[in-house]
Amino acid sequence: MYHPCKLIFRAVMLLLMLAVLPLGGVQAQSGVTVENAAVAVDFGKSITFSAKITASSPIQQASLLFRGVNETITRVETVQVAGDGSVSLIYDVSQNVFPSFSSIVFWFQATLSDGQTYTSAPITFPYNDNRFPWREMQRNHVTVHWYAGDDAFGAAALDAAAAGMLAMNEFLHVSLEEPVNIYIYSSIADLQNTLLLGGQEWVGGHASPEIGVALVAITPGPSQIIELQTKIPHELTHVMLYRALGSKYNTQPAWLLEGISSIMELYPNPDYARALEIASESDSLLAFDVLCQNFPADAGSAYLAYAQSQSFVTYIRKTYGTSGLGRLLNAYGDGLSCELGATSALGTPLTQLEGRWREDVLGQNKMGVASRNLLPFILLLLLVLVVPIWGAIDMLLQKRKHADQSK
Ligand SMILES: [Zn+2]
Structure with a gap:
């Protein structure tokens, strides 16, 4: 249960009334008071909103309005006001999910018998996984949260962060002006x-970068350091x-974001190379233009997608x-297509870049690579051979000409 926030909005409501007075003309000296506004979160199941709304004239209609702080669509629910002014609404979040550890903002609107609508001040509350x-444990702006493991586990998590x-700093500007929260679950299950409850069916870790939240599953034990790092x-x-990218983050290809994140892992995944080898031999590699939008939903293909992205970005x-x-991130941030972003940033279209990666890293099409590498020598060889042959033909022609003339 989230601690109820007991707030009185009378002063704010009066201010709002004052603000609309010049436009609203003559207005009755009445308003709406919202008291004892409270929220109870039953994570993944329901959010119960309650308050007491009173007004100097009868309330015709009252509504509860709320949205995730990063959402653009506001949810509106009509609430019934009891005789004593109390209102209550149970909202089903098993169907209408909010991201875990995000913030939700809500407020009330009431229309009185005089036709005026009053809006209460918004209240923000955290939608945390409170199960x-x-x-x-906190260091600078980074806070790690965990429920299995000892103090050393928390400290090791902060060290890994x-x-x-430090590794990231070589590549991009690390901004710690806003806090970062890392939640460590003790099992993938x-x-x-949690992710299902948050509306995203992902495997492994997950980040909600817009709210500075990272979720990972790490079981305390012998392999915890490698997993943390x-x-x-x-x-x-x-x-x-x-x-670093702001709204330009959302226009990046999935393979680029996942590839960069994967190369920052302090222990490279030793199984990625084998997965690439098998896929390459069986000709079942995924095309990168397909990995621009989303990664595959099934676990096997998603694993290969990560392995490919890690290898491709390394290349x-x-x-x-x-x-x-950096140029690639800028080009995709400017909205260029997956194919043209690579052309603009690196001078090579994505499909061609993928072909070179297949050849150089996976050793595909060895004849093609060999012949391309040998091309200058083949041309030289041809010149070496063609010039004497041409000379010989010329000599033969000259001889025949002389022979004809002497006839
Ligand atoms: Zn990722």
């Missing part, structure tokens, strides 16, 4: 359950990329440098 006994930021830097990179970084990756 676990979260502990927290710091090491990740707990995390996936892999998953936390990955999700933090999403947050920092969003902070681009090696070939064009960190500045090349």
